[in-house]
Amino acid sequence: MTREERLLAAVIDAVDTLVDDFDLIDFLHTLCDRCTELLDVSAVGVMLEDPSGKLQLIAASDEHTRLLELFALQHDEGPCVECHRSGTLRLNIDLTCPVETSPFPVFAARAREVGFVVTHALPMRLRAKVIGALNLFDPRPQTLSAADVRVAQALADVATIAILQHRTVAHANQQRAQMRAALISRVVIEQAKGILAERWNTGVDDAFDALRRHARSHQLGLTQLCRQIIDGHLDTDTIPRP
Template sequence: MTREERLLAAVIDAVDTLVDDFDLIDFLHTLCDRCTELLDVTAVGVMLADPGGRLQLIAASDEHTRLLELFALQHEEGPCVRCHADGTARLNIPLDSPVTAAEYPLFAAQARAAGFAVTHALPMRLREQVVGALNLFDAREQDIDAADARVAQALADVATIAILQHRTLAHANQERAQLRAALSSRIVIEQAKGILAERWDTGVDEAFAALRRYARAHRTGLSALAQRLIDGELDSDALRRA
């Protein structure tokens, strides 16, 4: 497979995320594999920000990289952390440089111990929204050229779109689930109102008021109370007395 074909495959992977049953973790691990192939680097890691804005390690191409990324997060130090903070790429960072050692002392030492010589960090960003960082590591002392940097940023951008699409779908699914639950609850409550109205020979408004009073007095959900009544677990006389 040519380099162009592998790049196209990476884009197709992202397009496949538009389906509902998309597996985000599997996609990001595949992204790590694509990056190592396309960019000829030793290892890749992906960090994403949680709802509180703190970076979390989501995927890594190998165990050494996973541990290194966790170390960076623990000490809040490294190009990846800075990249996420300001949305600016950091490329061709030699880990044995005195400048790097001064800027990221703990991270640089840990990365060298893991066998890496150079690192790069690219923002996962859509316009002003930065969702994480894509981190590249190389055991060889070689820089990434401008063409490869563009490919790396393109892969990070594609992954960002996939992640945001996944969050949109997840949010929509949550809203749909909440709506379905609300509709189901309403049906159960209507049934319970009908049962009470028939048994008590009263109006449904009075029956509903009794349900609400009992639910509040016993600090229970209205739909759960209605279901208990329908299932015969709650005596309607107890409701009436309350």
């Protein structure tokens, strides 16, 4: 395939986040593969922030890169960490240059030990929201061309949109599931209230108050208690009458 066709394939991969069985880890490992195919680099790592805002390594193109990225997180330094904090890209960093690596000397030393001499970090950002960083490494002392920079940022942007879309869909599905569970619980509670009100010849409000008090005093969920009553697993005579 041509470079344009491979880039289009990467975009299609991102569109697949709309399906129900989307696998985020597999998607990000595919992103690493796309980067090494499309860009003149040897290794790739992807870091994303967790719900607390802390960076986590999610995918890497090989084991050496994975361990290097974990080292960066452990020491809280490196171009990727700075890129995530600032939301700005860092390109053509010479890992053998003390001046360029002065903000992260420990990381630079470990990267050289692995065999890398140049690195790049691109923000995974949508407008003002930065969710992580895409990190590129190479053992050859060469710079990233302007065309490669555009492709790399395009890949990072597409991945960011895909991830945020996936999170939105997942959140919406969670909210729908919670609403369905709430509606089901409401029906169960109404049924249990009716059972008690009929057996006690009392109002449903009094029956509901009795249910809530019994559930709390026995550290039971209200829905759980009501299900036991409906299923006949609980003797309602054990519930104090209002």
